Amino acid sequence: MEIVKIPMTIERQGGKVLLGRVEYNDNLMTDFAQTVEELETKIKGLLWGFEKLAPEQVKFICQYDIYALFQKFDFLKISNVAEHAGMNPGLLRQYVSGAKSPSEEQVKKIERTLHKLAEELKEAIIVTW
Structure with missing residues (x-):
């Protein structure tokens, strides 16, 4: 099984809500979540639903805004x-x-x-x- 690396941009969307977006096969997919981990799971679900790309095949290359970075790396x-x-x-x-x-x-x-x-x-x- 080949791992597909996909850039994902994660940024604050007001309050503590995060917006994630990826582009795959010229399709833009976005979703909202409270945590980076939840966002990754939801976007993987979209990739499965629209592109039949299995979640275990996907590795995100994340790009964070400042808020999302400190939320992800809260240590x-x-x-x-x-x-x-x-x-x-x-x-x-x-x-x-x-x-x-x-x-x-x-x-x-x-x-x-x-x-x-x-x-x-x-x-x-x-x-x-």
Whole structure:
């Protein structure tokens, strides 16, 4: 069975509702959910219903807005990420809450910071005594 990788954009759609959208075979499919996991399940259902693409064949390549990113990776502390990015934590909280929209430059700064932290974490070695 071949795994099909499909880009999915996930963004806040007001309140705590997430909107997900994918394009497959020139068909745009969208749905709403409270969590990223629920959204992935619902979109996989749409892909099965319209394209007969089995859920276990689908791997999403997710693109998140700031709100959806911190919802998905809820173990990240906004203030710590902001500190590592050299940003004001209050400003990042405003981006996450939707009170303000980040510029493309700010989005890239946050993205670079997260990738750097992920690389550092990937290199961590845990030992037992």
